[in-house]
Amino acid sequence: MPIPTATTEQIAQAQAMTDLLWAHYGDRQWQTPLDALDELVNTVLSQNTNDTNRDRAFAALKARYPDWQKVADAPLAQLTETIRSAGLAEQKATHIQQILQILHSQRGKLSLEFLKGMSPMECRAWLTALPGVGPKTAAIVMQFSLGMPAFAVDTHIYRISGRLGLRPAQLSVNDTHILLEQLLQPCRYNTLHIQLIHLGREFCRARSPLCLHCPLQAICPSKFGAI
Helix, strand or coil: CCCCCCCCCHHHHHHHHHHHHHHCCCCCCCCCCCCCCHHHHHHHHHCCHHHHHHHHHHHHHHHHHCCCHHHHHCHHHHHHHHHHHHCCCCCCHHHHHHHHHHHHHHHHHCCHHHHHCHHHHHHHHHHHHHCCCCCHHHHHHHHHHHHCCCCCCCCCHHHHHHCCCCCCCCHHHHHHHHHHHHHHHHHHHHHHHHHHHHHHCCCCCCCCCCCCCCCCHHHHHCCCCCC
């Protein structure tokens, strides 16, 4: 379906959500930002797994290979075993090496610093053209490592945005990135991302949401049950 334009009602709902989240959680911040290439690989490792498995795989990769060139040159089977804890290890190892090979071929060095000279639209297009990099992965790199306006939508944020009526029920995850960027204030993207993840883990869970205790219950049309 086409990406809808944000309505007045959705904008008002997003502002009410923002105010309630700030009142409940305060100014939550991302962990210490990583270098953009580190963040990109870290986020590829995070796909379809939890934070613990991602962190274990990233630490193992950094411990085994002193620089990204060594990762690019590593036997695929060895790299796969190194990041095994992240799950889908062979697929992720292949994507990581392909990304590094593209960087070396196109830019001559293994760094993403050149992206800072692009517009957000150009940066997003460049990142999402890479193997294994979708809108969420691109938005995380842009948002947290490059300081660009982008709002990353994970499974928690997608679920919450549906329950709050911030998006049409059938809107895809990819298109939800674009709609929420219309609804939310860019200066608050970073903190809202963290706040919404906490909300999804603590209250607005996929199963048995704790609606009666949720800080957003006053504005949630789906309270007292999941949709």
